Amino acid sequence: xxxxxxxxxxxxxxxxxxxxxxxxxxxxxxxxxxxxxxxxxxxxxxxxxxxxxxxxxxxxxxxxxxxxxxxxxxxxxxxxxxxxxxxxxxxxxxxxxxxxxxxxxxxxxxxxxxxxxxxxxxxxxxxxxxxxxxxxxxxxxxxxxxxxxxxxxxxxxxxxxxxxxxxxxxxxxxx
Numbered sequence: 284x285x286x287x288x289x290x291x292x293x294x295x296x297x298x299x300x301x302x303x304x305x306x307x308x309x310x311x312x313x314x315x316x317x318x319x320x321x322x323x324x325x326x327x328x329x330x331x332x333x334x335x336x337x338x339x340x341x342x343x344x345x346x347x348x349x350x351x352x353x354x355x356x357x358x359x360x361x362x363x364x365x366x367x368x369x370x371x372x373x374x375x376x377x378x379x380x381x382x383x384x385x386x387x388x389x390x391x392x393x394x395x396x397x398x399x400x401x402x403x404x405x406x407x408x409x410x411x412x413x414x415x416x417x418x419x420x421x422x423x424x425x426x427x428x429x430x431x432x433x434x435x436x437x438x439x440x441x442x443x444x445x446x447x448x449x450x451x452x453x454x455x456x457x458x
Contacts, residue, residue, distance in 0.1 A: 285355070286380055287354060287356060287378065287379035288305065288379060288380045288381075289352065289361060289378075289379045289380065289382070290302050290359065290381075290382050291365060291375065291381055291382070291384070292383050292386060292424060293363045293386055293416065293417060294363040294391060295386055295390065295391035295393070296386035297384055297439060298360035299315050299360045301443055302359070302360040304440065305447075306357075308447070311356050311358050312356065312358070313358050314358070314359050316344065316347050316348055316359060316365065320347055323343075328362075341364065341368060344368075345368050345371055348361065348371045359379075361375070363420070364416075367423065372427045375427055376429075381429050382430045382450075383425060383430070383431045384434050385424070385434060385435075386435060388410065388413045388417055390434070390436070392410060395413075432445045432446055432449060433445075
């Protein structure tokens with residue numbers, strides 16, 4: 284069975300959009316860890332943050348990533364903060380191929396400008412928040428990743444092409 288591919292990176296990097304296209308291109312199943320958490324709790328990510336705080340959400344996320352990272356032949360888009368827990372970084376790095384979709388703070392600002400579903404961005408200083416998150420998380424993304432792909436100014440099709448080229452994968456799998 285084909286090895287799983289796990290996408291990490293900041294909000295707005297295109298993990299879900301590019302992940303869906305990558306999975307379709309490779310004939311693999313796409314899973315978004317945040318969507319699984321929402322389905323299982325019956326609550327939105329912002330509501331979980333509001334009720335349980337970030338620490339409560341991170342515990343849920345850890346359990347879901349532990350479970351999903353054991354599946355084979357999937358493309359998994361993880362939440363932007365998934366790399367904060369050492370257990371998540373280890374599980375992802377050791378159980379599949381981790382691709383860090385890098386997006387600059389400017390690109391993140393553009394991509395998340397009208398998104399109300401990101402609890403950490405419900406602040407007056409969105410740019411400052413994104414810069415702080417990048418400063419903390421970028422080294423963790425890089426530590427976890429097997430491949431880094433820059434996504435600024437790229438449409439998902441080209442992001443997927445860069446991932447495939449970086450992984451030296453055939454873009455026409457046998458189905």
